[in-house]
Amino acid sequence: MDMHRPFGFDWGELVSIVTLIGVVMTYVKTSITHTAHDSNKAEFDRLGDSIAQLNRTMIKVNMALDSLKADRESTNRRLNRLEATTDKHDVQLxxxxxxxxxxxxxxR
Known part of the structure; x- marks a missing residue:
């Protein structure tokens, strides 16, 4: 191997080939980065939509739970009144x- 012409190319040609390979690799890396960024952005947008829908669902669930709690409290008050009335009737009986x-x- 000749030190002045490695691989049969001049030094200027080797530098050009290495530079071309570097440019192609940079382009590929940039292309992959942009594709990954766009994909991540789409994923985050879908995730944001899912979280917003989950928030709406949780609001509805909380409203339903509050309604059930109010109904239970009302039922408990009615039950306590009925128990008190039953106790009075038991005493009268x-x-x-x-x-x-x-x-x-x-x-007798």
């Missing part, structure tokens, strides 16, 4: 039974 038993014992 016990008094009536006691009165009937006392009256029945008086007749």
């Amino acid at each position: 016990a008094r009536i039974e006691e009165h009937v038993i006392v009256k029945g014992d008086d007749k």
Whole structure:
């Protein structure tokens, strides 16, 4: 191998070939970078849309949960009133039974 003509090319030709390879590699790298950037941008846009839709869904879920909570609280209040009324009726029934038993014992 001749040091003045490596691979059969002049030094200027070798520099030109290496420069051309470098330019092509830079172009390929830039093209891949732009494609990746565009792909990532599209992915982030879709992700943003999905997050916005999830936020709307979560708002609806929270509204439904608030409604269920209010309904449950209302049902609990009604149940407490019914229990109190039942307890009063139980006391009245016990008094009536006691009165009937006392009256029945008086007749004997």
